[in-house]
Amino acid sequence: MKKILALYDSDVHYVTKLMEYLKNMKWEDFDILLFTRQESLADFIKYQPVEILLIGSDSLPDEMLNKNIKYIIHLSENQNDSQRQHRQIYKYRSAGEIASDIISCYTKLEDINESRYFEDILFISVFSPVAGAEKISFAWSFAKELSFRRKTLFIPMDLFPVNITAKVEQSSYAMSEYLYYLKENRPDIISQLKTYLNYSEKLSYLSGVSHGFDLLSLSKEETERFIKKLKEHKDYEAVIFYLGLYTEASMEILRQSDKAYLAYCNLPYEELVIKEWTRQIDLMGIAEEINCQKIILPAGGTLAGQNKDPEYIFNAVRPYGKEAAEQIYK
Numbered sequence: 001m002k003k004i005l006a007l008y009d010s011d012v013h014y015v016t017k018l019m020e021y022l023k024n025m026k027w028e029d030f031d032i033l034l035f036t037r038q039e040s041l042a043d044f045i046k047y048q049p050v051e052i053l054l055i056g057s058d059s060l061p062d063e064m065l066n067k068n069i070k071y072i073i074h075l076s077e078n079q080n081d082s083q084r085q086h087r088q089i090y091k092y093r094s095a096g097e098i099a100s101d102i103i104s105c106y107t108k109l110e111d112i113n114e115s116r117y118f119e120d121i122l123f124i125s126v127f128s129p130v131a132g133a134e135k136i137s138f139a140w141s142f143a144k145e146l147s148f149r150r151k152t153l154f155i156p157m158d159l160f161p162v163n164i165t166a167k168v169e170q171s172s173y174a175m176s177e178y179l180y181y182l183k184e185n186r187p188d189i190i191s192q193l194k195t196y197l198n199y200s201e202k203l204s205y206l207s208g209v210s211h212g213f214d215l216l217s218l219s220k221e222e223t224e225r226f227i228k229k230l231k232e233h234k235d236y237e238a239v240i241f242y243l244g245l246y247t248e249a250s251m252e253i254l255r256q257s258d259k260a261y262l263a264y265c266n267l268p269y270e271e272l273v274i275k276e277w278t279r280q281i282d283l284m285g286i287a288e289e290i291n292c293q294k295i296i297l298p299a300g301g302t303l304a305g306q307n308k309d310p311e312y313i314f315n316a317v318r319p320y321g322k323e324a325a326e327q328i329y330k
Contacts, residue, residue: 002031003029003051003052004031005027005030005102006035006041007022007033007035007056008056009075010056015034017095019034041064045064049069051070052073053073054074055072071087074087074088075091076089079092087109089101104201105199107204108197108204111197111199117234118234121231121238121239122237122258123227123239123256124142124261124328125261126241127254127260127263128243128264129273131244132265133314134313135242136158137310137313137317137318138295139154139240140154140242140314141318141320141322142321142324143203143205143240143321144321145322145324145325146325147202147204149325151202151238152203152240153204153235154204154240154242156205156244157250158242159215159244160212162310172208173208173209174197175208177196178193179215182222183217185225189225190233190235193206216245220248227252241257254290255290261292261295262274264295265297265298266298267299297317
């Protein structure tokens with residue numbers, strides 16, 4: 001049975017256009033209903049539960065808001081309000097951006113309020129000895145595609161994180177703050193994790209590094225403990241790590257992954273780095289424990305006549321992420 005997403009706003013023209021857009025998206029989980037009169041909405045929720053109520057500029061009495069409605073999200077006319085509160089969405093933007101924010105907000109609320117436990121958790125790593133826009137774009141698109149089918153957590157570990165992946169928002173220094181918490185070895189490190197997460201539609205992700213040294217300080221033992229806790233709590237069906245650094249901790253993640261990808265561009269220098277990395281892990285005695293599937297990505301400088309724009313690179317690499325996710329589905 002589908003859940004109900006109800007829209008309520010007296011601005012008939014605005015809310016009708018938004019409803020039409022949401023219906024055209026054909027969200028499998030939701031039926032989209034429109035209400036422009038308070039009385040009609042009140043009569044409906046007497047007998048029918050509403051999963052999400054999206055409210056425009058009109059207010060509703062408290063006695064209505066407490067009945068048969070799981071989550072309420074406000075369409076705000078003030079952009080600053082939407083930035084300060086996670087249940088506020090700025091309404092004067094494209095319908096596509098609003099739709100994306102609705103799903104992101106709903107995913108966050110479900111993640112916080114609804115505990116789900118999965119029998120198995122799939123650990124996936126994307127390792128790049130030479131970090132770059134192509135590799136993080138692949139990892140991000142891979143995680144996004146996978147999140148449409150499985151509850152997915154994405155953890156990008158990059159010494160110099162830059163925001164090139166689909167204009168996503170991130171909490172300031174969330175990754176660094178959580179790493180400090182992780183190092184204290186508290187028993188609730190997984191429940192605390194959710195307070196630091198960001199959301200992009202159905203994808204949960206942890207990002208925001210104040211300094212690359214924070215990632216370098218992560219030890220192999222701390223990594224082992226974190227992975228063990230994730231396996232015990234089983235809050236996610238898939239956890240994807242992007243490893244844009246080469247440390248004992250990152251190699252431990254790679255070693256413990258159920259599926260590992262070695263992402264690089266078909267460039268002479270990167271091929272030499274891959275060869276040297278292979279020699280080093282063999283020297284460490286872990287080469288046999290790491291079985292990576294190679295993903296050769298187009299280099300940014302070779303795309304469309306040397307087009308190096310990050311957003312263009314992201315869109316060019318996206319099909320590789322989709323293909324990788326489809327292999328997981330099978």
